[in-house]
Amino acid sequence: MQEVKNKKIKKDIHLDAPFHVTGKTKYIDDLPELEGTLFAKVFDSSCAHGKLISVDTSKAEELEGVFAILTAKDVPGVNQIGGIIKDEPLLAETDVHFMGQPVALVLAESEEIAHEATALIHAEYEQLEVIVDPKEAYAKGSMLSNSRTFSLGSPDSAFAECAHVFEGKADSGGQEHLYLETQGAYAIPRDQGGILVESSTQGPTAVQRVVAAVLGLEMSKIEVNVNRIGGGFGGKEDQASLWAGLAALGCFVTGRPVKLILERHEDLRMTGKRHPYRSDYKIGLDKDLNIVAFEASFFQNGGGAADLSTAVLERTLFHGTNSYFVPNVRMTAHPCKTHIAPNTAFRGFGGPQGMFVMEAAIHHAARELGVSPWGIQKKNLLRDGNEFSYGQIVENSEANRCWDQAHGDFDFLKMVEEVEEYNHSQSLSKKGLAIMPICFGISFTNTPMNNARALVHVYGDGSVGVSTGAVEMGQGVNTKMVQVAALMFGLPYDRIRLETTNTSRVANTSPSAASATADLNGRALQDACRQILERLVPLAAELLGGADEKQISFSNEMVFLDGNPTELSWDDLVAKALLLRLNMSAKGHYSTPVIHFDKEKEKGHPFAYHVYGTSIFEVTVDCIRGTYDIDSVKIVHDFGSSMNKAVDLGQIEGGLVQGIGWMTLEDLQYDKQGRLRSHTLANYKIPDVYSIPEDIQVKFLNTDHDNLAILRSKAVGEPPLMYGIGAYFALTNAILAFNPNANIPYDAPMTTEKILMALYSA
């Protein structure tokens, strides 16, 4: 195992960084505005659930500088943007299902005029019953789709034989993505009826499909271009399509470029977030603390339209037992329709919500039994040959290796001792510990999405242009793609140009999501590079006087023979190839082998591989004020064989802190009318520089056996978010050190309010 000291890593870098630090990187709002550009503003519903009686735009239309105001009747194609279930109009037609739902689109000569006009629009609604609680929705039959159940073994008979059975509830709150760049799109008319859409999206193809459908055009007429996005985290996987669709509608109707950039408060109000969940659990253990049976009902707060909820729901079931083997399982998940903005993908995609429930159940059992939670956790970690509730058999489990390494390297027993001593000697503050192991499956759980393509051009001067379906959103995928191409051709990074993500160059892409972007696109890119090399190698062999093709390789911009440099440079070889009229471009393709899943039986082998890890949390709670510090988080993470330690460490640290935010600070509040009360950054707090753990240590567990990851460098985007769950339980344990009888419902986030109330509760 290779240890990386987190301080001062200079070896690997994020190749976009020089442009970011000088402010030269261009996001949509930074693009020069074309002549004639109109500025769009959305008039949205102020009613969370109701019939749309009328929309009066007459006053707004009279305003000087207003170009047009569009409503549902102006949509030339299908007024429908739903990705999985067709239940969401572009613009509301007869009814509204959440506050913030777009009703009309104002197009004006300036942003200021558009804003003024929007305030002059008046809509009337017939108010219908508003539901914001998923359990209430379930009771009233308000559902987005059917419920799903994963099961294994015979839970009913297993519970009957358990020595200990505990039942309870565990709820987790939503989470605002707070990508720093708000949603936006810029639609530009093209010759012959085409439209170019510059979109801040993780899913260019989804945008292309939606824009084409709402305009009644074929997809070939729509070119979607994504230079990069200023953060996504899942929030721009499907939900970018709405704003792109509106901008494109404006462009189509007026024939002018239309720019639509949401203001922050609009983005907060109108877009969906991580799904809040309410859940019931039942856990059964034998006398040796083996978890024998587990049952859970997940009530997902889906919001006013399905969006990606059903897919998110599925992943909750996949990860409902986290890193543990449970032989008898029944988990049912309900996608509940409520009247808040449609909730959507967010890093972890339902997995975190499921894992939280499992961890709550274990904590509950440990508290009742007077044992440590980590005793139960350790005993039940996944081993090779175990079966997941969905039928996949565990291979290459790193659960125990990560756990044991963390225990040893960070001397967990000593931590326990020191915390006990501290708590014994201090009366005004208490410390708490928690361990959070993770196991996360890599692949889109919707098997057909697991494919990608890449386009590679080798130009006459030997430089290389690469296009893939991957969208750079900070996760460093562009850097990884450059690394892949550079390695294939033996070129330095600066000879590889990574192009924008563009549907005219790479079509039918899956969104950059599910942590799988580098794996899928990287392998497609390898395929494209391989095709070009297959044309170049015979030529190189010939130029080297009939050398053995098998002995040819490329490195340092030179052709190598039998591991040694020759006189033949890459550039000369390429120049020669072009003279000989060889094709120096290639389109690569990759589809993940092995995976399959039968949604009827709810069984299969949906994941290419799993990522494992263990984190140890230590916190200190101020028992007077209810405030806290996260003293340390110590992690052993299964990276496979990291291809870029700087980028991968950034994903661990960033994901961890985002997960801690979800579990502690980030408190989405809705009132009974369905209004988001935490609707500004003054009211919704994400971690700042002072809220993060004082000490974060990440150890790279190298698990070098073959896997389906790109260059054996395992997917790293989502898994670390779930480490954050440890913060919740460490805080809980600190509260219990102060007040052993504290009443602490499992109800995340653990805010300062909940901490103080629990500290002094009966």
Add this chain to the structure above:
Amino acid sequence: MIRFILNDRTISVPLQDSAKATLDFIRKERKLKGMKLVCKEGECGACTVLVGDFESGRLVYRSMTSCIMPLANAHGKHLLTIEGLDMEGLTKVQRAMIDQSGTQCGFCTPGFVVSMTGALLTGEEVSMKNMVKAIDGNICRCTGYKSILRACESVADDWNDSVPSIEQLVEAGYLPDYFNTIPAKLEKIKNQSLQSNGLKRAEGIKLGGGTDLYVQKPRQMYTSAPDHMFDKPELNHIELNGNVLSFGASVTMGDLYRSAVFNDALPGNEEFFKLLSSSQIRNMATIGGNLVNASPIGDFTIFLLGLNADIELTDGKSTRRLPLREFYLDYKKMNMRDGEHLTNILIEIPDFSSSYFNFEKVSQRKYLDIASVNSAALIQLQNDKIAECHISIGGVGPTPKYLNKTRDFLLGKILDGNTLTKALDVLQSEISPISDPRGSADYKRLLARQLFLAHCLKINSEILDVSSLITPA
């Protein structure tokens, strides 16, 4: 005209643009797209600019969030955006951010680079603590900050607690060469008030840093003709006369934070200032603005109420002085007549050999957040008895609250567990919290108890067995 140096050149802007948001000006009119618009609330720092001016003869820079900064506040100053750091190669701050992978999606990055550069230009020593303080108003959603902190550390290591001069920073590759010409350029444009430049003193709204007005009603502000408070030198003093500390209404929180006069008179308030918003906002927000905003939860208001400060108001003809505790009448209603404005704040410095002063604040996020409840207390003991006390508390009623009844109860009593327990009952009878996004009414009542307890624990850490306060099962 408004005149200032934008990056490397002096520019003039018509006076009617004085209330425009600086970020809109630099992005839309100057087409400098490096600074990003993210929140328009001053909450995230992605639009951070540096504003340079002479202070005590030295050119120093203050970071500000340009999204809520009135353009007039750049008048006579050097305004620096990320583009103003362009040079051959990269600056050392930029290099550190690259080397430590302090950037991912990049949207917050220019703001961080500007804030970190600002840490070198404050006239204070470049230490890790000051580097972190410089980015306390910058939000990043990608990195989890650790890599950015590593970049801060490498910068701090370079300067080793020294206070670098501009020449040294240019020499070391932290600033482009043109910075050496800024002092001379600035000399040419300073000392011209907006009024002398032709601005008619408007009857309009009194505008200081804009940190509340530009959040509450940005669009009205952009086109308004405000009365610019920073244009009045008479409101900018900080001075100690005998044992009375007085300062003008347009003194900023940052001015006080850095003021030797203030810190000598009222020592030990480092943590208090850290709890006040962010560096950027402290550099913009005025104390007067905090007071006349009349928020029931204003941190500085509660701080000053706890010190039993006085304020001075003037209508231009006559001036009156009244205790701050008599200023707040009802929600956002003040004892202020038409045409009056706040000029001065006066604090009688307590005798710290017998007095204890403490400020407490609890919010959802520890820093850079609005309090759920905040409180300040000044308690003077003589022969173990409470000779005088002033206790303020915010977030538990329609106004910033001065606890009269609790004070009356405490006067003359020995500060022990018994007195404390009874005082807590009186305190509860004086407050009327409501449930809102900052917490439920029950929570705020509990917090009010705890913060008063915290004040007392600071005086006597064994005043009470805290676990006795746990609700019995």
